[in-house]
């Protein structure tokens with residue numbers, strides 16, 4: 518057993534933390550620590566968090582908490598059944614609860630505690646809770662002078678009457694197959710239930726409100742771009758495979774899309790065609806980050822090589 522920052526940490530965990538620390542330092546080597554202002558070892562940054570159990574489990578893993586401790590960052594669970602101002606004191610409040618009551622509590626807390634950084638203020642992320650408004654910041658972006666283009670697949674929003682969907686798709690001139698996504702993003706598993714529709718008839722089985730996007734071939738790889746301060750981190754994940762014209766003549770119906778691109782589907786070590794697997798050009802990402810931050814303060818976006826290279 519060893520002592521670290523006054524805490525007893527077992528040797529195995531310490532080794533794990535060192536490895537994690539190397540990974541984190543490597544990932545954030547372009548100074549997020551500085552822009553984030555990581556506390557000095559003798560300081561402590563207290564982060565109060567209000568997350569669902571699912572999110573706490575997937576995000577606040579023991580080795581992440583341990584690594585945070587080595588950087589002087591302490592995570593404290595907020596009791597949502599007690600007044601927030603009676604808890605803490607916090608330097609940061611990290612939350613991802615979408616209930617109206619909670620949003621009112623956190624807004625009130627922000628005004629009473631301007632010294633506390635709230636991640637994120639509800640009104641700053643409202644547009645991300647809807648798959649149409651979340652793309653607004655990208656729809657009219659013109660980055661063509663930055664080694665590539667960024668755009669949005671052709672899409673329509675359907676809010677009622679599923680029987681009208683085939684007509685709306687024809688009127689909009691969308692080409693099959695189509696990716697159907699719940700319009701609202703509320704953190705529930707339901708909000709990640711996507712489908713690929715291969716024929717017009719099956720569209721009437723869908724459950725509005727939803728977004729219907731043309732399927733864009735992109736070689737089965739998606740790049741998730743995480744932007745924190747000046748730091749840009751790109752991760753490569755598996756995605757949906759391409760559709761050839763021949764496939765379409767043989768496939769009909771509607772198929773659910775599994776969570777193919779979650780953090781468990783890393784493609785970093787996969788043996789892939791370089792033209793698909795090559796990361797998006799850095800200048801394009803930097804320009805995209807600047808534009809998204811200027812317009813929306815957005816912190817994360819998903820890009821595939823096809824979305825970058827195809828002309829939208």
Ligand SMILES: Nc1ncnc2c1ncn2[C@@H]1O[C@H](COP(=O)(O)OP(=O)(O)OP(=O)(O)O)[C@@H](O)[C@H]1O
Nearest residue numbers: 670696709730731732733739755756757777778779
């Ligand atoms: N228009 C499209 N054409 C082809 N593939 C798509 C399209 N839209 C999404 N996908 C693919 O479907 C999968 C899930 O897409 P998306 O990220 O939009 O759903 P999600 O539930 O919001 O995912 P997550 O929350 O895990 O980021 C990803 O592999 C993505 O590459």
Ligand SMILES: O=P(O)(O)O[C@H]1[C@H](O)[C@H](O)[C@H](OP(=O)(O)O)[C@@H](OP(=O)(O)O)[C@@H]1O
Nearest residue numbers: 571572575613702703704705741778779780
């Ligand atoms: O690939 P990542 O981990 O970035 O994908 C995230 C996704 O971007 C959303 O943050 C999901 O959160 P919710 O919208 O709150 O569901 C995450 O889902 P989770 O079920 O893993 O928390 C994805 O991981």
